[in-house]
Amino acid sequence: MRERTRLAVLVLFWVVCSAALAGALPLEIKGKVHDQYGAIGVERVERWEKLVWDITYQNTADQLREVNRFFNQLQFRTDLEHWQQEDYWATPVETLASNGGDCEDFAIAKYFTLRQLGVPAKSMRITYVKALRLNEPHMVLTYYPERGEPLVLDILVEEMLPASMRPDLEPVYSFNAEGLWKAKNRGEETRLGDADDITLWRDLRVRLGLGSL
Template sequence: MSEAQIVKLGKKYGAMAERRLRAWQNLIQDIQHFDEDEKLHRVNKFFNQLLFVDDIKHWGKKDYWASPVEFLITNGGDCEDFSIAKYYTLRQVGIPIEKLSIAYVKALRLNQAHMVLTYYPKPSATPLVLDNLIGEIKPANRRTDLQHVYSFNADNLWLSKKGKRSTLVGTSDQLKPWVQLQSRMVNQDY
C-alpha cells in the first residue's frame, strides 16, 4: 500500500484509520527479514489489538469477510477478519502459502463457529494456531477448546481432523465468502 493510498484513506476515514494503516505498513516493512516465528508473534499481537465486533453490528450483514484494509479502517471485525488480516500480512512478509491455512472451527467453550489462522512449520507438523480469543500462539493439539472442521488458503480446501489438514476436497473458490472477498480486494480503490 502506497503512502498516497494511506493519505487518501485517512482523508476519507479519519486520522485514526490512517494511523492504523500506517502502523500496519510499518509492521510489514519492519519484520520482512525476521524469522518466521517472530513474524507470527508480531503479526498476531498487532491484529489482536483491534476490537471484536459482530458482523451484524459492524457491517449490517449476517456474515461479511472484511479485507485487511476494511478491518483496519473500521478498527474491528469478527474472527474471520482477524484470521484473514493475519493470513494476508504473513503472506506479504514472505510466509509461503503452503504453510498457512484459515481454519473454520467450533469454539467448544463458546459453543459457536469460529475461525483461526493455522501455520504449518513443516507439511506434516502439527500447526500452530493464531487466534483472536487467546493471545498466545499454541500448537493445535494443545487447543482442546477448538474442534477443527475445515481449512483453506488461496489455493485449496481441506477437511480437518485432530487440528490438522486431513483430506483435500477441492479449491478454496468453493467458498462463496472467500470468492467475494477476493473480488472486492481486486476491485478496491487502494
C-alpha cells in the same frame, strides 16, 4: 460501496505485489483511507505499514508472533454491528482502518500480512473450527511448519499455541489459496476442492482484485 471496493483493490495490490518495497504504502491509498475513516484510520494503517517494515527480515516464528499480537489488539465486533450484514469478510484495510472485525476478518488479515512477509500460502490455512467452550463457530489462522505440529493464531488466546494445546477447538474445514479441506478426525482431512468454492472467500478475492490467482 464502490469507493470501498476501489480502496480494497488498491491496498491489496500493495500487500500482494510489493514485498520488495515493504512499508511503501502509496499516498493515494492513504488519501482514500482518510476520506472514509479519517486521520485515525490512516494512523492505524500506518502502524500496519511500520509493522511490516520492522519485521520483514525477522525469522518466521517472530513474524508470526508479532502479526498475531498486532491484530489481536483490534476490537472484536460482529458483522451485524460493524458492517450491518449477517456475514461479511472484510479486507485487511477495512479491518484496520475501522479498528475492528470478527474472527474471520482477523484470520484473513493475518494471512495476507504474512503472505506479504514471504510466508508461503502452503504453510498456512484459514481454519473454520467449533469453539467448544463458547459452543459457537469460530475462525483461526493455522501455520504448518516444516517440522512439528501446527501453530494456532487466534483472537481468543493471546499466545500462539501448538494445535495439541487447543483442545477447545474442533476443526471443521480449512482453506488457503491452494485448496479447501474438510477435517475428519483431529489431524486427518480430505480435500474438497478449491477455496474459491467458498462464496465469501471468492467475493473477498474479487474485491481485492485477485480473481482466481
